[in-house]
Amino acid sequence: MWQLKPGNSVAGLRQxxxxxxxxxxxxVMADISLPKLISDGMVLQRDTAITLWxxxxxxxxxxxxxxxxxxxxxxxxxxxWQLKLAAQPAGGPYQLSFHGHNQITLQDIYFGDVWVASGxxxxxxxxxxxxxxxxxxxxAASYPLIRQFKVPQHYNFKTPQQDxxxxxWVAASPDTxxxxxxxAFYFARDLFEHSVAEHNGVAIGILNNALGGSPxxxxxxxxxxxxxxxxxAEAIRFRDDKLIQAVTEADxxxxxxxxxxxxxxxxxxxxxxxxxxTALDDSNWASFSVPGFRPEAFTGVWWLRKTVQLTAKQxxxxxxxxxxxxxxxxxxxxxxxxxxxxTYQYPPRRYAIPENLLKAGSNLLAVRITATNGKTGLMPxxxxxxxxxxxxxxxxxxxxxxxxxxxxxxxxxxxxRWKPLGLFNGLTAPxxxxxxxxxxxxxxxxxxxxxxxxxxxFTAMIRDWRAKWAQNSGQQQPLPFLFVQLANYLEKxxxxxxxxxxxxxxAQRQSLTEANTAMVVAIDVGEWNDxxxxxxxxxxxxxxxxxxxxxxxxxxxYQGPQxxxxxxxxxxxxxxxDQQLVLKPGQSFAxxxxxxxxxxxxxxxxGKQLLLSHADITALVQVRYAWxxxxxxxxxxxxxxxxxxxxxxxx
Numbered sequence: 001m002w003q004l005k006p007g008n009s010v011a012g013l014r015q016x017x018x019x020x021x022x023x024x025x026x027x028v029m030a031d032i033s034l035p036k037l038i039s040d041g042m043v044l045q046r047d048t049a050i051t052l053w054x055x056x057x058x059x060x061x062x063x064x065x066x067x068x069x070x071x072x073x074x075x076x077x078x079x080x081w082q083l084k085l086a087a088q089p090a091g092g093p094y095q096l097s098f099h100g101h102n103q104i105t106l107q108d109i110y111f112g113d114v115w116v117a118s119g120x121x122x123x124x125x126x127x128x129x130x131x132x133x134x135x136x137x138x139x140a141a142s143y144p145l146i147r148q149f150k151v152p153q154h155y156n157f158k159t160p161q162q163d164x165x166x167x168x169w170v171a172a173s174p175d176t177x178x179x180x181x182x183x184a185f186y187f188a189r190d191l192f193e194h195s196v197a198e199h200n201g202v203a204i205g206i207l208n209n210a211l212g213g214s215p216x217x218x219x220x221x222x223x224x225x226x227x228x229x230x231x232x233a234e235a236i237r238f239r240d241d242k243l244i245q246a247v248t249e250a251d252x253x254x255x256x257x258x259x260x261x262x263x264x265x266x267x268x269x270x271x272x273x274x275x276x277x278t279a280l281d282d283s284n285w286a287s288f289s290v291p292g293f294r295p296e297a298f299t300g301v302w303w304l305r306k307t308v309q310l311t312a313k314q315x316x317x318x319x320x321x322x323x324x325x326x327x328x329x330x331x332x333x334x335x336x337x338x339x340x341x342x343t344y345q346y347p348p349r350r351y352a353i354p355e356n357l358l359k360a361g362s363n364l365l366a367v368r369i370t371a372t373n374g375k376t377g378l379m380p381x382x383x384x385x386x387x388x389x390x391x392x393x394x395x396x397x398x399x400x401x402x403x404x405x406x407x408x409x410x411x412x413x414x415x416x417r418w419k420p421l422g423l424f425n426g427l428t429a430p431x432x433x434x435x436x437x438x439x440x441x442x443x444x445x446x447x448x449x450x451x452x453x454x455x456x457x458f459t460a461m462i463r464d465w466r467a468k469w470a471q472n473s474g475q476q477q478p479l480p481f482l483f484v485q486l487a488n489y490l491e492k493x494x495x496x497x498x499x500x501x502x503x504x505x506x507a508q509r510q511s512l513t514e515a516n517t518a519m520v521v522a523i524d525v526g527e528w529n530d531x532x533x534x535x536x537x538x539x540x541x542x543x544x545x546x547x548x549x550x551x552x553x554x555x556x557x558y559q560g561p562q563x564x565x566x567x568x569x570x571x572x573x574x575x576x577x578d579q580q581l582v583l584k585p586g587q588s589f590a591x592x593x594x595x596x597x598x599x600x601x602x603x604x605x606x607g608k609q610l611l612l613s614h615a616d617i618t619a620l621v622q623v624r625y626a627w628x629x630x631x632x633x634x635x636x637x638x639x640x641x642x643x644x645x646x647x648x649x650x651x
Contacts, residue, residue: 031102032056035162037434038096039106041169043147043205045435046090046111051473053082053433056100063099090202110145112203113191114436115547117184118219118428119443121212121346122484125532127185128178129348132389133534141177145203146188148172148180151431153211155422157238160221160429169205181208183484186540187440191547207436209427215446216457217420219428224464225420228457235421244416251413258410259370265405268303268368275303275404276333276366288401290384291324293377300406302376304367306399308386312360317388321365323349323395324382325530329370335363346532348382365395372410379529418446428465432472438480438551439465440543444504445486445531451503455510462514478516480551482543483508485519485644487526487533490629496590496598502627505645518546521560521642523626524633542641560641561608566623566648572613573601573620573650579637580608586632592622610635622649 034054044050056062056076063073064083074081088094092110097103117123131138147169154165170176172185188204195202211218217231225232238244268275275282282305288294290304310318321339323332325348331341332351335358340351365386369376378384385392417423447454462481469475485508486501505523512519520542525535545558561577568574573591583605590598591612601612601623612623626633626645635643 032060032062032098032100032104034098034104035430035433036164036167037149037430039168041108041147041171042106042149043110043112043114043169043203044085044088045114045205045437046202047087048435049087049474050085050435051082051433052085052096053080054098055079056081060100065097065099067095068097090199092203110147110203112145112205113551114205114207114434115184115188116207116209116428116431116436116439117181117187118209118439119441119484120210120214120446122445122487122532122536123181123183123440123442124208124210124212125182125536126178127180127182129532130182130534130536131178132348132350132383134537135389137537138177139174141172141174141180141185143172143189143192145201146172146185146192146206147203148184148206148208150179150208151427153417154426155218155417155419156425157235157419157422158425160425163430181206181210182536183442183540183543184208184440186537187543187547188540190541190544194544194548207431209431210442211417211423211427213415213446214418214423214443215420216443216454216461218418218423219443220420220457220461221424221429221464221468222421223467224424224460227460228453231420231457234419238416238419238422247414247416254411255413258407262301262370262405262407266301266368268301268402268404274336275305275402276338276364276368277336278362278364280305282400282402285400285402288399290396290399291378291380291382293327293375297374298376298403298406299371299374299409301404302369302371303402303404304365304369304399305401306365306395308363308365308393308395310358310360310363310393314387314391314393315358315360315363317391318358318386318393319353319388320386321349321351321353322383322385322392323351323367323378324384325349325379326367326369327376327379328372331368333364333366333368334358336366346530353386368404374409381527381529429468432465432468435473435475436469436479438482438547440547441481441483442539443483444508448486448500448504451500451507454504455507458507459511459514462511462517478514480516480518480547481514482518482520482546482550483511484539484543485509485521485523487522488524488630488633489526489528489531491528492630492632493628496600496624497628499627499629501629502624502631502645502647506647509644509646516550518550518558519644520546521644523631523645524642526630528630545641557637557639557641560643561635561637562643563646563648566650568620568650569611571618571620572611573623575610575612575623575648577608577610577643581605581610582636582638582640583610584634584636586634588626588632588634590624590627591617591620593617593619594621596622598622598624598627620650623647 062081072083074083088111094109097105184206273280327345329343384395387393466477466479525538527533548554549558561579564576587600589601591601592598604611624647
């Protein structure tokens with residue numbers, strides 16, 4: 001080690017330190033580096049040759065060993081080296097090591113089936129959100145051979161990324177399961193448990209590649225966007241770093257001003273006696289029934305208060321406050337203490353109550369609600385209680401309400417991460433270098449407003465993803481692509497009507513013309529008041545059936561009844577299907593004559609056929625099934641799988 005001695009100048013010491021730093025730098029040492037995907041605990045696709053790759057200096061030779069046995073050497077080209085690992089059957093654990101100037105050894109590697117789980121929030125939705133509905137599925141989630149790699153969410157409009165900024169393979173356990181994609185986990189669990197009997201358990205890898213709110217265009221590459229000049233132009237526009245900075249700063253300033261102004265004018269926070277205080281007299285406040293919405297349009301801040309009486313036992317035991325779903329944001333106080341807040345509409349309000357905060361006798365609940373766009377309230381048909389999961393004190397009914405500060409509508413943000421191309425380049429592109437078994441996809445809600453554009457863009461994306469995997473990893477085409485049709489959502493309508501949600505579902509159904517695809521119908525598992533339905537278990541099971549049929553080649557029923565033909569039969573329509581039908585109660589079949597006015601049909605079941613009629617229509621030409629935002633699901637097969645919504649007419 002250098003020491004500062006007489007005769008050694010400070011400048012000399014600095015020069016020596018620089019030399020040491022250079023000698024230890026990656027450029028000089030030429031250390032091998034690996035992409036984040038190739039790491040400890042990874043799952044590699046079985047029965048497929050795998051291209052392993054990484055980076056090193058041009059003059060370095062990289063040797064790769066599999067379980068201690070050398071499988072080959074590679075020389076970098078433009079800094080990147082690659083080497084083929086021969087196809088391996090399902091199994092593990094194995095070891096891979098990489099030798100050059102440095103050595104990297106990876107442990108606990110398995111070969112199995114790897115699935116890309118992509119889309120928007122219904123794919124991203126984590127198991128933590130299901131803890132109340134399926135607690136046992138979290139506490140018993142001990143599946144060391146089900147592993148997730150959670151892709152970091154960084155967009156890129158300039159070029160496809162070669163690697164991720166972070167990420168690791170994580171096995172499913174009670175300690176880790178809360179961050180797994182719920183739909184992908186249930187899908188993987190069903191596939192794994194089915195494989196146990198035949199193969200002693202095939203490892204399942206999940207590449208969690210989803211981002212809430214994202215439209216399909218965000219997941220399309222530059223090549224896929226070429227036929228859609230409007231989307232491509234938007235993608236190119238956001239290659240400008242200065243534009244991104246300006247938009248980001250403008251949104252930040254706009255939000256800071258809007259919320260800051262409300263904060264300053266909110267009498268509930270700034271009064272001598274704050275409105276969350278137990279000392280406040282709210283006897284002159286208006287009454288408000290929870291759940292429910294304010295009858296008049298209101299934007300700004302308003303408050304709710306309720307005093308609840310607790311026994312000493314209730315106060316000691318209560319650990320949770322549930323306030324359903326609130327439009328839009330809330331801050332919640334108990335006895336003057338802030339216990340939680342949520343900044344937007346969708347997350348369920350489940351707040352932990354600190355110990356010793358509640359007391360025997362009177363306890364005050366106060367909720368500060370911020371409304372951004374004119375409609376505000378507490379969503380019906382959600383849980384509102386105080387206590388424990390097994391002992392709940394109902395909080396529905398009368399509360400006290402008072403407005404605090406009114407405001408203009410909050411202008412929307414420019415969500416740059418949702419712009420075309422950014423998520424393909426940033427999230428999907430680095431995945432295409434590893435072979436996978438297939439893709440599971442749940443997306444479309446963000447495209448409902450332009451449902452007419454969806455089918456050509458979605459199918460262009462499917463084709464392009466397949467081409468990218470074939471180009472980068474040698475993946476055989478067509479890559480199995482399994483997608484979830486949008487679930488039922490919003491309020492029911494008493495009469496047949498047009499629906500953008502139905503239009504998007506039809507665009508998804510039409511996408512089945514692409515080879516090696518399957519669509520899971522979700523029309524019976526949605527929630528009218530929540531765009532994020534909790535029942536991901538049923539959808540995971542249905543996706544697993546589709547995977548077994550389409551990707552694994554098993555002879556299993558995986559889809560509901562498919563319409564084969566529509567034929568006239570006197571003044572009736574005869575619909576023929578490919579399976580034995582089960583008809584449940586409800587109105588979902590609407591028929592129309594040449595005037596295009598739909599009316600509910602009378603329906604007769606005849607094995608694999610349905611006979612539809614209406615007394616006021618003599619020349620029937622059109623039929624719709626489940627054509628609404630939130631229709632009744634009435635048509636199933638004998639396996640319990642629902643038919644997709646559809647529209648058809650006589651030809």
